[in-house]
Amino acid sequence: MCRFQAKGRRLAAEAQPAKKAKLLVVEDDAMIRMVLADMLCELGYTVAAEAASIDEALEATRKTDFDFAILDADLKGRSVSPVADALVARDIRFVFVTGSDHGLPAYRDRPTLRKPFQIDALKRTLQERLGTG
DSSP states (O other): OOSOOOTTOOOOGGGSOSSOOEEEEEOSOHHHHHHHHHHHHHTTOEEEEEESSHHHHHHHHHHOOOSEEEEESEETTEESHHHHHHHHHTTOEEEEEESSOOOOGGGTTSOEEESSOOHHHHHHHHHHHHTOO
16 A cells, blocks of 8 residues: 555556566655655555665665666765666666756766656656566
């Protein structure tokens, strides 16, 4: 069950992904992390782990089974690049979420969702990246 249910928002079963992909959510702002996790739940995805710091995220990359990651590019002033590097090493796809340019030249080709974004933009991005669209 999702933590929050938007009033009047119900997704039909056919609108949900056929295979519930498991995602890692890396976001330092607790409220944004909660809202993002709820959006993912509403879209039919499973949040396998949440992390608020580089260390938590790196631990999750080592100990958690997931298919895809959503990375806040800046975690309390620290670049998320060590986490992105760990995901690349494991051949796990990811998308950045950020309020500005993520500033990671090695990852300029990676998709980025600009904050604030709506659930429809998140859905499109995940469908494109996971091939569920």
